[in-house]
Amino acid sequence: MNxxxxxxxxxxxxxxxxxxxxxxxxxxxxxxxxxxxxxxFLSGAGTGLPKEFEENFRKFIGAKxxxxxxxxxxxxxxxxxxxxxxxxxxxxxxxxxxxxSYAGAIHLGARPVFCEVDPRNMxxxxxxxxxxxxxxxxxxxxxxxxxxxxxxxxxxEIGRKYGIAIIQDAAHAHxxxxxxxxxxSFGDITCFxxxxxxxxxxSGKPVAGGEGGIVTTDSREFYERMLIYxxxxxxxxxxxxxxxxxxxxxxxxxLKFRAHPLxxxxxxxxxxxxxxxxxxxxxxxxxxxxxxxELSGLEPEYSYPKTKRISIYGGVKIIYNxxxxxxxxxxxxxxxxxxxxxxxxxxxxxxxxxxxxxxxFSKGFDLWGHNRGTLGREFLNLPQYIxxxxxxxxxxxxxxxxxxxxxxxxxxxxxxxxxCIEAFQKVVKNYKTLLSE
Ligand SMILES: Cc1ncc(COP(=O)(O)O)c(C=O)c1O
Numbered sequence: 001m002n003x004x005x006x007x008x009x010x011x012x013x014x015x016x017x018x019x020x021x022x023x024x025x026x027x028x029x030x031x032x033x034x035x036x037x038x039x040x041f042l043s044g045a046g047t048g049l050p051k052e053f054e055e056n057f058r059k060f061i062g063a064k065x066x067x068x069x070x071x072x073x074x075x076x077x078x079x080x081x082x083x084x085x086x087x088x089x090x091x092x093x094x095x096x097x098x099x100x101s102y103a104g105a106i107h108l109g110a111r112p113v114f115c116e117v118d119p120r121n122m123x124x125x126x127x128x129x130x131x132x133x134x135x136x137x138x139x140x141x142x143x144x145x146x147x148x149x150x151x152x153x154x155x156x157e158i159g160r161k162y163g164i165a166i167i168q169d170a171a172h173a174h175x176x177x178x179x180x181x182x183x184x185s186f187g188d189i190t191c192f193x194x195x196x197x198x199x200x201x202x203s204g205k206p207v208a209g210g211e212g213g214i215v216t217t218d219s220r221e222f223y224e225r226m227l228i229y230x231x232x233x234x235x236x237x238x239x240x241x242x243x244x245x246x247x248x249x250x251x252x253x254x255l256k257f258r259a260h261p262l263x264x265x266x267x268x269x270x271x272x273x274x275x276x277x278x279x280x281x282x283x284x285x286x287x288x289x290x291x292x293x294e295l296s297g298l299e300p301e302y303s304y305p306k307t308k309r310i311s312i313y314g315g316v317k318i319i320y321n322x323x324x325x326x327x328x329x330x331x332x333x334x335x336x337x338x339x340x341x342x343x344x345x346x347x348x349x350x351x352x353x354x355x356x357x358x359x360x361f362s363k364g365f366d367l368w369g370h371n372r373g374t375l376g377r378e379f380l381n382l383p384q385y386i387x388x389x390x391x392x393x394x395x396x397x398x399x400x401x402x403x404x405x406x407x408x409x410x411x412x413x414x415x416x417x418x419x420c421i422e423a424f425q426k427v428v429k430n431y432k433t434l435l436s437e
Pocket of ligand 1: 071072073074098100101143169171172192193194195211212213
């Protein structure tokens with residue numbers, strides 16, 4: 001191995017590019033799309049292909065009810081509505097998250113309250129979530145980032161103990177399991193995203209159709225509330241059984257969050273080949289985990305024992321320990337690895353994941369104008385908003401500067417993985433040369 005680091009003028013180790021060889025089955029997508037176009041089926045839900053897709057996904061997950069929406073964030077919003085999140089409530093979300101995970105709750109009049117993450121995997125820390133519970137807390141959002149599953153036993157137990165709904169954000173976790181049960185088949189409501197494409201694991205969600213979302217639940221009441229909230233003209237609204245909701249006609253409460261049939265046609269093909277892509281990307285992840293055992297100071301994210309995770313979207317996070325590298329910053333280490341040709345997808349400085357440091361949460365925001373809303377003065381039974389500041393979440397803040405993410409592949413080119421590992425070994429072996437710069 002040539003020891004001179006590429007970042008210092010040496011030759012990069014990784015010479016194989018365009019490393020993903022898997023091809024999305026576009027012909028299958030076109031066949032389904034052609035049928036929809038010929039049938040003039042460009043709008044509608046609760047019938048035809050959209051209904052078939054929901055049935056197929058519902059059976060795949062093993063849930064009683066499944067509804068598709070036009071985006072994952074709106075699937076989440078309808079879930080918050082279903083569990084009766086409303087003005088003056090609080091909703092707890094991990095501070096290492098994504099605006100879409102809790103945005104729906106804000107728009108329904110609730111205040112997001114952030115909690116810490118587990119230092120081993122950046123997933124919600126249930127104990128800190130419990131500490132953040134007040135009499136106003138209505139729901140907790142647990143996000144299965146990158147298909148790695150939150151500690152669901154503890155979170156569901158907290159939900160039961162305090163009578164708080166648990167919404168699972170499974171935007172990246174279609175087909176993942178907890179305790180041999182598919183994510184989406186237990187708990188209150190689970191939400192999935194269909195955003196992007198499946199061209200490579202990083203170009204979209206594990207089941208993708210451009211834009212779209214899905215909710216699954218076993219609760220008849222939650223299902224009915226979602227129907228009336230945002231599924232204008234769905235035929236199922238005629239068959240509601242909950243007395244309070246039987247007053248509605250097919251217009252429900254008037255919102256229309258339904259998915260586009262063409263998007264669901266593409267998503268159907270993705271669902272058909274999901275298990276293959278899960279298997280292949282799992283194999284890739286297992287190779288990463290095996291090789292990183294030999295690289296001290298670089299710890300792959302932890303999975304709880306009951307997890308059968310997937311690794312299609314979001315890659316595999318590696319937690320960097322600067323003490324093992326005499327204080328060399330993770331940013332400099334990652335720059336050196338990238339210079340060797342390794343495609344790192346996220347790394348230090350991805351502060352957009354730290355929600356509390358966004359100005360709307362540190363300074364507050366006049367949400368609905370006229371000095372109203374949850375991020376300003378008192379609002380209904382919410383006290384005055386006190387902004388977050390740096391230092392409020394030391395674990396998440398530390399991790400945001402000391403991690404990076406390696407993408408997974410479905411059908412990587414022969415030799416590509418070995419070159420990537422060789423690149424890491426080279427940087428680890430020669431890190432001292434980066435200290436003296
Ligand atoms: C963790 C997480 N939650 C929710 C969403 C929202 O999904 P959508 O983009 O379909 O609205 C995303 C999308 O990237 C996500 O990554």
